[in-house]
Amino acid sequence: MVFVLDQEDDELSVLSEMVRGKLGEVGIECVEGGRMSGRVMRYDCSLAGHGFRLVVVVNGLERPTGNAFFHKEPVWKLLVNFT
Numbered sequence: 113m114v115f116v117l118d119q120e121d122d123e124l125s126v127l128s129e130m131v132r133g134k135l136g137e138v139g140i141e142c143v144e145g146g147r148m149s150g151r152v153m154r155y156d157c158s159l160a161g162h163g164f165r166l167v168v169v170v171n172g173l174e175r176p177t178g179n180a181f182f183h184k185e186p187v188w189k190l191l192v193n194f195t
Contacts, residue, residue, distance in 0.1 A: 115167070154168075
């Protein structure tokens with residue numbers, strides 16, 4: 113299962129905790145399985161004894177060092193790795 117979300121102003125580490133927390137609220141147990149790339153996280157989950165893998169793709173803002181402007185990274189660049 114793949115879930116795509118916007119980063120908004122949150123750090124990636126905060127988003128990871130939020131994803132696990134929200135899944136836990138609905139009874140899904142999950143463990144972060146690592147990052148597939150900088151903005152693609154993998155979770156190994158289970159619900160009612162059935163295991164599944166969740167991939168979360170984070171579309172967001174990159175902050176170039178020393179620059180006050182933001183650059184929006186397109187989701188398609190991240191998803192191209194899945195083809």
